[in-house]
Amino acid sequence: MTDVTTGQIAGAESAAPTSRRVALKRVLGPAHVWGLGVGIVLVGEFMGWNFAVGKGGAIAALTACWLAGILYTCVAMIDSEVTSTVAAAGGQYAQAKHIIGPLAAFNVGLYLVMAYTMLEVSNAIVTGDLIEAFVHNMGFVGDLDKRAFMALTIVFLSFLNYRGVLATLTLNYVITAIAFAAILVLFVAVKPWAPGETLKHSDLLTGLPYGGLGILAAMHFGLWYYLGIEGTTQAAEEVRSPARSLPLGTMTGMMTLLIAATLTWYVCSGLMPWEYLGQAVTPLYDAARLTGSGPLELLLFVGTLFATLASANGCINDASRAWFAMGRDRYMPVWFGAVHPRYHTPYRSIVFFVPIAILFAVSTPLDQTITLSILSGLLGYTIMALGVIIFRRKWPLGSISRGYVHPLHPLPAALLLLLCSVTYLAVFLGYGTQLLAMMAFYIAASAWFVLHRYKYCRRGDQFTMPWPRPKGY
Template identity: 50%
Template sequence: MEEKPVLNQTSDKTKESHLLKVLGPMHIWALGVGIVLVGEFMGWNFTIAKGGSLGAIIACWVIGILFIALVMINTEIGSVIPEAGGQYAMAKYMLGPLASFNVGLMLVFEYVMLEAADALVVGQILKSLNPDVQALPYIILSLLLLTYLNYRGVYATLTLNFFITAIAFVTIFILLLGTKFYDPATSLLQIKQLTDGLPYGWVGIIAALQFGIWFYLGIEGTALAAEECRSTSRALPVGTMVGLVTLIVGATTTWFVCSGMVGAEKLGKSVFPLYDAALATGKPYIILALFIGTILACLASANGCINDSSRAWFAMSRDTLIPGVFAATHPKYKTPYRAILFLLPISIAFGFTGLLDQVITFSIFSAIMVYVLTAVMMFKFRSMYPLGTIKRGYTAPWHPMPAVILLILAIATLGGMYFGYWVNILSGFLFYILASLWFKFHRYKFVNTTSFIKAGAKSWPRPRGY
């Protein structure tokens, strides 16, 4: 039966599609760091292939500044929008239906692609044990189990993520201590001998920004859990800020230990750089620890990706930007179970391609586009709601500098993708343009425009100038 257009009326089903408020700062940390930490076990090292060893660490710190600005912006806006969807929910109130549709779609593909990359790395590391190992059954089984866990409830999902993320993070420092870096006489690290500086000069640093983002990609997803926080204004800022500090420390440590244990040429091509660094030590307990750490980091990331992508898809459906069938929550577990189940085969399908760098690149491209629009939203948010007009759980200092920095560095990172991946950029733009045309000329007539102002009308004052 053909779906009929909906005009300015709110369905009872939409009203009932609410998620449980059960999360605290620990769970937000587990969500943000859990998704991102896998980037320290794989993917970041492609910065060395594009910019050399020094280019990689410079890119790491420059992108760290980008994410500090991003997290400040996300936390300020997200702390006053207690809805699922993160940046999508922000765009809904500040940019309108078409832009919010694109932001939501970009978020979904950012996390679905990252989940596929996690599956690819799990397969590669299992094959490293024995080339005859059939990794595919283990990959599918892992994703099925994580999907089932997400289906059953967010509290248990992110509590598990906290523990497996913490264990994976600790293994990085087991590797660091195992190199005896603190004792120059017996240290295994050979930074001077194994690094290659800046082989492509400053252009290489710009090119390296593309994969430098992998050190932090996904931390912004904490905003997607805003609706499920017991206290959004507390859990979101605390969990996200502590998570970002965790990642900056972990990223710098990862570069240091990997660059001192594996030659730049090999490191720039590695599928699992920390594990290769562990192999270079020749110490069985370190090798075992990093094998476990890599697997756990991939599982934590995939677990968080299932959570975040499903919340974005669920929020879009609840607001009628996509068919409302995905807006249903489980009658017992109160999870967006249809969105969770729908996105699983899509992620597995991308994992089947086996093209790790291509999958990573589309995830990064989608994320960068969200960052650019987030900077725009910050300018509009401060214009609509100046300080003092609305209660904020967190206020980003030095406005507009964070938004300016975010915009400049996001565009620079997009420019860095041109070196080697210009086809991917054009393909990404084409995909989102076609999606926008579909939405504008087909889907928009079904959109319930009331949903875009419903929450704001209840909890916010009238914006300045509206």
Template identity: 50%
Template sequence: MHVWALGVGIVLVGEFMGWNFTIARGGSIGSIIAVWTMAIMYIAIVMMTNEMSSVMPESGGQYTMAKFLLGPLAAFNVGLMAVLEYAMLEAADVVVVGDILKSLNPDLNVLPFIMLSLVFLTWMNYRGVYATLTLNFIITAIAFISVLLLLFSTSFYDPRVTMIKLGQMTNGLPYGYLGVLAAMQFAVWFFLGIEGTAMATTECRSAERSMPLGSILGLLTLLIGATVTWYVCSGLIDADTLGVSPYPLYEAAVATGKLYVVIALFVGTLLSCLASANGCINDASRAWSALSHDGMLPDVFARIHPRYNTPYRSILFLMPISLAFAFTGMLDQIITFSIFSALLIYILTAIMMLRFRKMYPLKTISRGYIAPIHPIPAIITIVLACAALIGMSFTYGVNILLGILFYSLASVWFIKRRYKFINKSDFFNKGIEKWGMPNI
């Protein structure tokens, strides 16, 4: 159950914003096809990360996997991509907080609220106060209760009085199957971060049972929530309006005309965004601190607060970066860079899985969990992640080029300025000590 709560809690905010851009790119039907297709990719990702993390010498998710399987340069890029994935998600969260507050008063200047939200959450993380699994239980419950409340408030089960008008509100597949391809990048938003459950593998009493069960249950929960969210929003809001809304569930609640539903979704949207941003600050700062601790960044960021035991310098350093992106107010652009970074990590994760099985075939080392039907999950991940990137290029080609340029320049900087400080043998010694010499 804790694995389920961790996975669903990380991805909570995807129910409330961002996913609806799939409709603008692929139409109503293209949107739901893209969502179910991306769910297949995430099943594959979860299987791979569960196996690899179950044998890692230390915690840290895909960054740790890259350290021991691909070496310093790949680890640097995976760590940097993770930092920016979470930093951009954090910025997107507070943009939605500002937008939903502005819905109460169109003349409201939202920039102070965006700044206050980030400063407050940064202060909480500086002091060491961050979301626990218990909070994940509570927030997850609130989110799904509010979505179900919205669903049942429409009387969807009674054709005579139902408020759901899919036939009138949806627009089918206006751009054909190319639209499905274009929608795939934003379909990721429903599931982005579920692979983080792999970080709990070493803490489970029975990883063989609890990790795959908790992860798959988490994915099924998210898929059901995604389908219900699509169904309700698509039946209450016309496709053109839904495709550009910054807060689709809240807008669907307003469309019902029922005050208690509007209040519930207003609170649910605010809580989910703030909880997500809080977790993102925690994850991004610790990833940045880990890069510094391993010598990939200047060691100034590795310092831990003597009283609060937090990576306070990393927390403070990353805040203005997220704030700068949030101040642009360009929600789809911010989300795109977060998704772009995540898709690159997924491709590298699949490569790591292929390399891991070649280095240490089954029965050579003990695994807490074994991913079935290898190498199919890795192949599925590479194909679908690349397909999502191709679809992204239809509308956000410049963003992709800028992202590639950024990570390329960062890699050149790392090789010229930091690579000499890396003790490369340390990157592999812990793995060799635990697993023995690899086959290659």
């Protein structure tokens, strides 16, 4: 294992025309990949998903949960094939660079950075709100400035990431497991085998308050159940055996999330009126409070806190790696492409986002930071669907070595495109101006890249895989 290699990066043997290329440590196994994926996403069960209830009612949210599950199954299938073949830091960014082209790669890099940074911000907001609510429920009287906890969360986790990836991802694995266990304990504690005793679905489920349109609108926040599972690919350059570990870690992560999402919906919709659930900041913690059990409330406080910390931790890891990869390729200033001489982490990229994250955390509402994250993720999934079609066309099966081949192509890509289109419409319903603001950001950034930034990029260096010439080029 080396930190500075001479062409030993997986799939990038011919990458560096220069003799030495900066690379990250290869220390991660499938459990870390699972921990990174589920760790980022599991927080989606503890907060944010319930805004789907606000947009369409509880039944609509369940429908959205399953539809989003199909969308993410397509994402996981496609991502496993492409990532196990293009295993380099930056994940989807590196893939877009090899498959579609520089401008698309630049945009995908930005999607990743914005999606994960806004998810990190959302986690920090929830951490602050949760601590405030818990302290007051414990009988504290007086004012507590939750913004201090938001800022502290971001600074502390950024420092952990600055110090080293193995320590932070091992920590992620442990606290993710505890958070998942908290959901399972809550599910058992509400006695799902005795309907009406604790869970009161028959009195609380009220159909579709917005009619069929509500199901469509709920897809917007339905993505939150799983958003970020594709983050497993960000650490591709740090995984010991990408062809095995990435598909295994991603698909088991997806199964974990499908189970957790359904359990979460079942418990919360049986305990809270939909109007409350649709705007709650910490729904699972509230569900525990409604059981009247002190130990359960404490467990879900810890579970929610751990889930948000694990997610924010993984987000800092992923956003910084995407930014690092862009800096290394000169899509962003090369200053960001540096690795810390002692800790071997992309430390400048980590530090750069701290002030942005704090600014958004202390001054914007949760549903809007979540929407910014979802929109960036959604744009990335759209490109992913188009990308895999282009990938198979440029390098048909058999022309290059693939770590994993996803079945039924192009059905997953077509289904993913369809579900992405539905989700754009869902965001348009209620959050149309935010959708346009986000598009304005990416259009302006693209113009900047084309007119200014791309001139600093070496053309031939954009293609580093040891593959034959793409078909048709």
